[in-house]
């Protein structure tokens with residue numbers, strides 16, 4: 510049992526238990542443009558599944574379908590056995606370009622999912638402030654997004670995505686625009702905060718090393734569908750030798 514699945518009941522109450530996600534013979538596309546056919550994938554509750562693939566292979570498209578932003582042309586996307594037909598607070602999205610509301614302060618951005626869930630004001634203030642501190646931004650509550658660096662804005666996005674206690678977090682190249690050092694810091698922060706959650710994570714990247722660092726399982730999306738599915742042994746053990754896995758992923762790309 511991993512440290513995450515062994516999380517305490519308090520932690521489980523703080524962030525919703527992970528969502529089981531299934532893609533059943535899913536075909537996706539835009540207008541006449543078919544992107545993926547017959548995609549089959551089971552994502553276990555609490556799993557960190559990383560999707561890698563070359564540009565244009567459809568990584569973001571798969572994420573959009575899981576988020577309920579894009580309807581499959583065939584097949585079904587199921588969350589806990591129920592077809593996904595629209596976005597839900599249970600499935601939070603984190604994007605590469607920060608999607609913070611520019612006119613709201615850090616605190617009010619992070620509060621947003623709690624507000625949508627109808628959490629009373631005082632309670633949501635406390636919860637939002639605690640997530641802001643958790644991502645290392647205590648003292649920045651009253652700043653506007655434009656007053657923050659790119660890395661800080663991604664921290665706010667992470668806090669906002671987790672504050673609403675989602676059962677799944679869908680992350681689309683969230684660190685793609687950051688410099689190497691900030692990216693490394695964000696990867697460490699993500700690993701750290703994931704220990705407090707039971708949420709299922711689907712993370713899209715084209716960086717193989719990032720995939721191997723974060724994943725329980727790596728799915729390689731070749732052109733025309735899933736190429737191969739690799740289990741990462743001893744997830745998130747920093748000193749494990751992953752050279753063989755890395756070579757296999759690169760071979761599939």
Ligand SMILES: Nc1ncnc2c1ncn2[C@@H]1O[C@H](COP(=O)(O)OP(=O)(O)OP(=O)(O)O)[C@@H](O)[C@H]1O
Pocket residue numbers: 539542544562563564565566567568569570571715
């Ligand atoms: N809104 C859209 N309308 C039409 N075609 C689109 C749209 N979004 C994506 N596509 C096309 O769908 C295909 C898959 O795009 P997608 O963004 O899912 O790929 P990706 O693997 O995430 O790429 P990248 O790594 O470059 O972000 C591409 O051919 C792209 O041009």
